[in-house]
Amino acid sequence: MSPSARRTGRPRSAEADRAILGATRAALVELGWAKLTLGDVAARAGVAKTTLYRRWASKCELVVDAVAAVFDEHLEAGDHGSLHADVEAAVIRLGALLERPETGTALMAVLAEATHDESLRCRVRSAIVDRQKRLVTIGRERARLRGELPREEDPEASARNADLIFDAVAGTVLHRLMVSAEPVDPRWARDFTDLLLYGMTGADAGGAAAAGPAPDGAQKPAGSV
Amino acid sequence: MSPSARRTGRPRSAEADRAILGATRAALVELGWAKLTLGDVAARAGVAKTTLYRRWASKCELVVDAVAAVFDEHLEAGDHGSLHADVEAAVIRLGALLERPETGTALMAVLAEATHDESLRCRVRSAIVDRQKRLVTIGRERARLRGELPREEDPEASARNADLIFDAVAGTVLHRLMVSAEPVDPRWARDFTDLLLYGMTGADAGGAAAAGPAPDGAQKPAGSV
DNA sequence: CCCTTACGCTACGAGTCGTAGCGTAACTCA
DNA sequence: TGAGTTACGCTACGACTCGTAGCGTAAGGG
Known part of the structure; x- marks a missing residue:
């Protein structure tokens, strides 16, 4: 997780980050917390569901960041x-x-x-x-x-x-x-x-x-x- | 829902009410809100899951009462x-x-x-x-x-x-x-x-x-x- | 060019949800 | 006492979400 460990390989898309956090906020407004699903967020953000799980361990942490x-x-x-x-x-x-x-x-x-x-x-x-x-x-x-x-x-x-x-x-x-x-x-x-x-x-x-x-x-x- | 509408038929078990509300509190302590399932509450209370749904429309209302x-x-x-x-x-x-x-x-x-x-x-x-x-x-x-x-x-x-x-x-x-x-x-x-x-x-x-x-x-x- | 990491996609077992159906139990009223 | 009414326990079910695995591909670094 240290920056030195990420020197190599394909970097994470910063745009995907922004899209995901924005989609999370939009989904929160529309659906509220209980009905908010990670699959829905991924679809709104235009990324794969697995990408979400690679970056955030749980729904809570994603929402905190958003x-x-x-x-x-x-x-x-x-x-x-x-x-x-x-x-x-x-x-x-x-x-x-x-x-x-x-x-x-x-x-x-x-x-x-x-x-x-x-x-x-x-x-x-x-x-x-x-x-x-x-x-x-x-x-x-x-x-x-x-x-x-x-x-x-x-x-x-x-x-x-x-x-x-x-x-x-x-x-x-x-x-x-x-x-x-x-x-x-x-x-x-x-x-x-x-x-x-x-x-x-x-x-x-x-x-x-x-x-x-x-x-x-x-x-x-x-x-x- | 008015009391007069309940004059007849088998009355609801007051003991079941107490058992359910108590089981809800116990489950909240052990599992927390997110992992709290109605099936688990029913099992703890010793009642059928359907009985829970007959009395409370949602998990939220049950917890409020508890x-x-x-x-x-x-x-x-x-x-x-x-x-x-x-x-x-x-x-x-x-x-x-x-x-x-x-x-x-x-x-x-x-x-x-x-x-x-x-x-x-x-x-x-x-x-x-x-x-x-x-x-x-x-x-x-x-x-x-x-x-x-x-x-x-x-x-x-x-x-x-x-x-x-x-x-x-x-x-x-x-x-x-x-x-x-x-x-x-x-x-x-x-x-x-x-x-x-x-x-x-x-x-x-x-x-x-x-x-x-x-x-x-x-x-x-x-x-x- | 090889290595490393991120991404998209699909598929999957596991678990929960809320409901329906059925037979039985409990209580009221005639 | 018997008929009507409501609650209960139990089982089973389709629908849904979860989180992960596997695969092939894209994007950077030594």
Whole structure:
């Protein structure tokens, strides 16, 4: 599997890779996870079924790669001027990503399988989760430089906090879409961002902080309301 | 389907129901979702495969009922004295529920299918989600009576807030367990509760994180901070 | 030119699905 | 008590998907 081991012989077709991943996404949209068969994907991609099995050991790994490609296209941690705006943008971006019929569904199904498959869980983590989690670290670092968050002395506690916040953001968005089956619209994104920044007690009080009693520390960006 | 239509004839065996649902949970633990077959469940339960198909139209609906039974056994909204303690208890309870090998996995898989099946989504909602969501409403009402939360004038906004908080609690716990694959231990439950109540700005600043150099022990009596 | 690897194609056994058919068991009502 | 109704167990079945093996061919490297 090392690159040196592939120096010789016919190289794998990169175009076939793109066709297969694209066909996988198309099949996911049309059929959903359960009815998705590798034979169907191969037919859509215009390749032989055996070619699929030579590259991916299972349906799960194929779908992980197919979904990861979509996630990679939309990875951005642009600076929106404030912690509030950064979080809100991340929520909307993640919502738009998971609202796609091929991403959320597939992710849930793969995660379900990953419970019984350690290697699959690692693949999901490195291909999707960790890259998203990096955005949390970047955003928090930026907020610290702005003075919106206190400095973290303990790096271990800092990492724990980043994990917690990532679970909160990604988990809540995912739950909103997959369980509650409600859209991630701008109003919800703002309400959720308020909850994350100011907590239940603060955010609930002033009707989305519009007439809020001015929570200390962070000030609202001009964008909202 | 109405009860009056079942007045006559041989009644369905309630014991068979219990055996089937129990066998489904056992099979989920052993085999996981993907390898779970209805034939296997029937064999474990000691019933004929046809009996299964007479009662449940699909594997999904069977699993929903099997998982819902577990959830129902652990529905409790006990008063723990404060909003913080109530939330923390709910987080731990939900975590313990989803940490079971038969619940989290199955729930994820069923939700993935529910994307393409409206009736299945309704079944999940009424059998599991709505009952859990009621606990949020109860807890918030109690907190309001304690004076920990302001009164909600607008009932529509109140319902929106309850939905948001439920998505946040359930989604974050689910994400922690299924995606991050980390346990819902007491320390994490406390950190998350702090985040929910006081927000990123508040919880990060004051919590135990900054206080102790390395509070590895993690045995922290309830109600501190 | 030989070696190596990838590809397309076909065919196959194994396994699951969901249903049909039949005889029997359990319960209700007249 | 007997007739009607529904549930159950069992067997068998066609249809489908899976994952692999075998073969000949295409595409690069030493």
